[in-house]
Amino acid sequence: MMHQLRDRLTYANVMATVAVFVALGGTSYAAITLPKNSVGSNQLQRNAVTSTDVKDRSLGVRDLSLAARTFLKGQRGPQGERGPQGLPGTSNGGGPTTIVVNHRTNSDGRVGFGEVTSATAVCAAGEKVLGGGVRVDTGTDLAVRESYPNLNNTAWTGRVGNDDLSGVGSYTVTAVCTPSAG
Numbered sequence: 001m002m003h004q005l006r007d008r009l010t011y012a013n014v015m016a017t018v019a020v021f022v023a024l025g026g027t028s029y030a031a032i033t034l035p036k037n038s039v040g041s042n043q044l045q046r047n048a049v050t051s052t053d054v055k056d057r058s059l060g061v062r063d064l065s066l067a068a069r070t071f072l073k074g075q076r077g078p079q080g081e082r083g084p085q086g087l088p089g090t091s092n093g094g095g096p097t098t099i100v101v102n103h104r105t106n107s108d109g110r111v112g113f114g115e116v117t118s119a120t121a122v123c124a125a126g127e128k129v130l131g132g133g134v135r136v137d138t139g140t141d142l143a144v145r146e147s148y149p150n151l152n153n154t155a156w157t158g159r160v161g162n163d164d165l166s167g168v169g170s171y172t173v174t175a176v177c178t179p180s181a182g
Contacts, residue, residue: 057114060141060163102127102177109134109171111162116145122155123177132156132175139169147173 061069102124109119123129133156134144141164150157156175162168 060165061143062141100179101130103174109158109160109173110168111139111142111160111171112168113162113164113166116159116161118146118157118159119171119173120150120155120157121173121175122151123175126180127177128153128180129156130176130178132158132173134158134160135172135174136160137170137172139164140166142169142171144171 064072109117111117121132129149132147132149134147136142136144139162141162143161143163144158145161146157146159148157149155154177156173158171158173160169160171
């Protein structure tokens with residue numbers, strides 16, 4: 001048995017084995033001697049970490065620079081055409097105008113990580129929506145994707161996306177309503 005081993009023992013085999021132990025020994029030494037979290041951005045060379053080194057979907061919007069966020073928004077498109085002239089208002093002889101305004105809220109908007117959900121605040125019967133908005137209640141990386149009048153101008157809808165790794169966020173949609181004329 002020993003004789004067969006000695007016959008197969010060559011210089012190349014010995015050097016390859018030594019090279020493996022040296023290579024493994026260097027990384028093992030570094031893993032043992034470096035304190036935990038001792039390598040940070042100051043120790044990394046410029047461009048040492050590339051997109052292939054970063055786990056997919058592990059970065060949130062807050063991890064990007066302001067310049068990168070601005071670049072992702074893209075350029076503003078051209079202005080659209082001017083709409084038709086609205087109907088003339090009624091004159092009340094120069095006196096003050098009174099507008100009745102009611103708020104309707106729908107606070108059940110919830111959105112999980114990686115999702116986009118919507119909630120709608122609906123005006124009461126006989127009312128139309130004047131405006132509205134969306135308020136983020138919980139979560140650190142939620143973004144309002146859309147906020148618009150809906151349901152034939154009797155409601156306000158908000159769509160919210162969640163890039164918050166910590167979990168579910170919540171938001172409130174508010175409609176500002178007034179009695180419909182005629």
